[in-house]
Amino acid sequence: MEPLVTLKATAAPLRLANVNTDQLFPARFIKKPRAVGYAQYLFHDIRRNDASELDQNFSLNQARFSDAKVIVASANFGSGSSREGAVYALYDAGFRALFAPSFGEIFASNCLKNGILTATLDQPTIDAIQSLLLSSDDASVIVDINSETLTLPSGESISLTLDPFQKHCLINGLNEIDLSLEFHDAISAFEATYRQQYPWISS
Amino acid sequence: MSATLFEKIWTNHVVTDRDDESLIYVDRVLLQENSFHAFDKIRREQRSVRNPAQAFAFSDHYVPTRNRELGLGGITDPEIRNMVELIASDTDAYGIELFGIGHDYQGILHVVGPEYGITQPGLVIAGADSHTSTHGALGAYAFGIGSSEVAHVLATQTLWRSKPRTLQITVTGERQPGVSSKDLILYLIRTIGSGGAVGYAVEYTGDTIEQLSIEARMTVCNMSIEAGARAGLIAPDEKTFDYMRGKPLIPTGSAWDQAMQHWQTLKTDDQATFDRDVRIDATAIVPQVTWGTNPEMVVDVTGTIPDPAKENDLERRARMERALEYMGLQPDQSIQSIPLDRVFIGSCTNSRLEDLRIAARVMDGQTCRLPTMIVPGSEQVKRAAEAEGLHQIFENAGAEWLAPGCSMCVAINGDKLGPGERAASTSNRNFEGRQGQGGRTHLVSPAMAAAAAITGQFDNISNYSEARSWNL
Numbered sequence: 001m002e003p004l005v006t007l008k009a010t011a012a013p014l015r016l017a018n019v020n021t022d023q024l025f026p027a028r029f030i031k032k033p034r035a036v037g038y039a040q041y042l043f044h045d046i047r048r049n050d051a052s053e054l055d056q057n058f059s060l061n062q063a064r065f066s067d068a069k070v071i072v073a074s075a076n077f078g079s080g081s082s083r084e085g086a087v088y089a090l091y092d093a094g095f096r097a098l099f100a101p102s103f104g105e106i107f108a109s110n111c112l113k114n115g116i117l118t119a120t121l122d123q124p125t126i127d128a129i130q131s132l133l134l135s136s137d138d139a140s141v142i143v144d145i146n147s148e149t150l151t152l153p154s155g156e157s158i159s160l161t162l163d164p165f166q167k168h169c170l171i172n173g174l175n176e177i178d179l180s181l182e183f184h185d186a187i188s189a190f191e192a193t194y195r196q197q198y199p200w201i202s203s
Numbered sequence: 204m205s206a207t208l209f210e211k212i213w214t215n216h217v218v219t220d221r222d223d224e225s226l227i228y229v230d231r232v233l234l235q236e237n238s239f240h241a242f243d244k245i246r247r248e249q250r251s252v253r254n255p256a257q258a259f260a261f262s263d264h265y266v267p268t269r270n271r272e273l274g275l276g277g278i279t280d281p282e283i284r285n286m287v288e289l290i291a292s293d294t295d296a297y298g299i300e301l302f303g304i305g306h307d308y309q310g311i312l313h314v315v316g317p318e319y320g321i322t323q324p325g326l327v328i329a330g331a332d333s334h335t336s337t338h339g340a341l342g343a344y345a346f347g348i349g350s351s352e353v354a355h356v357l358a359t360q361t362l363w364r365s366k367p368r369t370l371q372i373t374v375t376g377e378r379q380p381g382v383s384s385k386d387l388i389l390y391l392i393r394t395i396g397s398g399g400a401v402g403y404a405v406e407y408t409g410d411t412i413e414q415l416s417i418e419a420r421m422t423v424c425n426m427s428i429e430a431g432a433r434a435g436l437i438a439p440d441e442k443t444f445d446y447m448r449g450k451p452l453i454p455t456g457s458a459w460d461q462a463m464q465h466w467q468t469l470k471t472d473d474q475a476t477f478d479r480d481v482r483i484d485a486t487a488i489v490p491q492v493t494w495g496t497n498p499e500m501v502v503d504v505t506g507t508i509p510d511p512a513k514e515n516d517l518e519r520r521a522r523m524e525r526a527l528e529y530m531g532l533q534p535d536q537s538i539q540s541i542p543l544d545r546v547f548i549g550s551c552t553n554s555r556l557e558d559l560r561i562a563a564r565v566m567d568g569q570t571c572r573l574p575t576m577i578v579p580g581s582e583q584v585k586r587a588a589e590a591e592g593l594h595q596i597f598e599n600a601g602a603e604w605l606a607p608g609c610s611m612c613v614a615i616n617g618d619k620l621g622p623g624e625r626a627a628s629t630s631n632r633n634f635e636g637r638q639g640q641g642g643r644t645h646l647v648s649p650a651m652a653a654a655a656a657i658t659g660q661f662d663n664i665s666n667y668s669e670a671r672s673w674n675l
């Protein structure tokens with residue numbers, strides 16, 4: 001997995017509470033292969049109006065946020081089912097860091113498995129950042145995992161509190177499989193003994 | 204040191220420990236069409252599959268139940284066809300056996316696993332479907348996992364797991380005529396609630412469980428997940444060993460003897476204790492019917508729809524009200540007065556030979572009043588049923604005899620209820636929209652479903668004079 005150490009990118013504000021995984025990635029697209037690119041399904045229904053046109057009031061549809069890699073979202077982002085397609089859609093659309101007052105639990109763990117940072121900030125801070133991003137011309141931020149900071153376009157730096165395990169995985173580009181493969185020798189030793197003891201299971 | 208069955212299997216599979224989790228060795232991983240994300244991950248991260256021979260894939264969730272003789276050509280929906288083709292190309296690329304269309308043992312992963320001998324006592328089995336708990340009926344520790352974890356097992360043959368607590372559910376007493384293992388598990392979920400076993404590995408014990416056939420035990424373990432359990436297990440006994448003998452992947456000769464020595468140790472020691480115990484009196488159980496949108500919303504067939512106004516817990520009351528609205532039912536309405544539209548007999552809960560035999564006995568010489576789909580769990584079940592002439596009984600009664608798969612259990616292969624349609628179903632989930640958008644599901648046993656097909660409503664099959672002779 002790609003390590004995430006520092007990220008200088010556009011941040012898009014998303015002022016909508018309780019965005020669930022169904023809104024992130026509607027169920028009818030689960031049959032689509034990932035190879036088609038899940039970016040096209042991200043927020044598919046909520047970013048469109050009744051006439052199925054892209055709604056310009058939806059921040060992510062606006063040209064100035066088109067290359068965003070960061071979302072500053074509202075409370076309970078990624079709630080609902082464990083559908084991992086929601087995270088794939090974000091990843092395929094280029095997002096690598098998410099900030100919100102709170103996240104759906106399984107969603108956050110799926111993000112980590114896919115190398116996306118989820119960091120919580122209190123509600124007033126999120127409100128302030130969202131307002132800033134909406135009002136200023138410059139929406140570029142710097143996320144620094146090592147120093148646990150988020151630097152705003154204004155130059156103001158906000159400190160983050162990251163889980164040490166999450167930090168370790170992101171910086172080293174480790175996903176769970178990589179971590180487990182650090183136990184490769186132990187697995188092989190276990191397997192050898194196991195197969196000797198229960199030969200019929202694998203023969 | 205005395206230990207429970209679950210603890211013995213757990214200890215046997217711990218590779219290493221980290222904080223409050225252990226790295227567990229996985230003997231078998233079961234895949235289905237939705238596992239394509241796992242294969243994508245393996246490819247993207249340029250990993251290899253550690254032991255392809257320990258993985259088994261199934262075309263079951265998406266395969267149509269009609270036009271099967273046309274093979275892939277019989278699949279008209281391009282997206283569905285794509286799903287079926289994807290699992291074939293992915294498994295081919297990694298050398299994994301696929302029980303796909305045209306395979307003699309094609310069928311639902313939880314039906315084929317035991318009948319092919321993939322499932323054995325003492326194994327750790329991870330499956331890409333939450334009802335993997337089914338395999339615990341043979342004394343395995345079996346549980347469902349999501350796509351990232353499927354990729355993890357394929358790459359490492361292991362999974363991180365926190366150790367579940369242990370719960371013993373003891374069921375005793377003779378069942379009344381017509382009361383099947385489906386009624387037993389529905390009654391249990393009704394008793395302990397859909398969150399009643401959260402965090403626990405459940406072991407079922409007691410004379411009622413011992414008396415159940417292996418297939419009936421699978422129904423019990425299958426729905427353990429609907430009580431929130433991490434797994435459901437039953438210790439292997441003579442019936443288990445008899446059931447396994449001769450299945451394709453079951454050892455023979457001296458390997459069988461060696462396996463038996465191990466399998467016979469797989470039971471809870473007399474002195475061992477569980478973190479929690481629940482006792483169920485089987486004599487009190489009558490045929491069960493779900494009335495709501497969660498498998499804990501269950502009543503006796505002789506009962507009435509509960510009244511939310513009498514529920515003191517406000518959150519519960521709101522859930523009941525919402526369920527009644529979705530289901531289009533009124534408080535105090537009698538279960539036997541609910542008019543039904545359709546019947547579905549199938550799914551990994553109830554699509555095995557014994558289930559079909561009972562349904563056939565109920566339908567023999569009768570005519571279905573309702574459109575009725577009968578979907579065997581596997582090609583093997585289908586062949587066995589046809590050898591006994593069961594399909595003729597069904598067809599003579601006017602029911603549809605279809606090709607194996609998940610079908611209307613999850614309604615993603617094209618078989619589904621229309622909005623507002625009400626079905627008696629032998630599957631395991633009555634969630635909103637589960638069997639089709641707006642569809643209304645009542646979960647029941649195969650005998651109850653078959654009787655509903657004939658009469659158009661729920662009958663108390665315990666009153667049928669022949670119920671006594673059904674070998675349930």
Ligand code: SF4
Nearest residue numbers: 334550551609612613
């Ligand atoms: S029959 Fe239903 S519950 Fe069973 S494996 Fe298929 S979809 Fe899952």
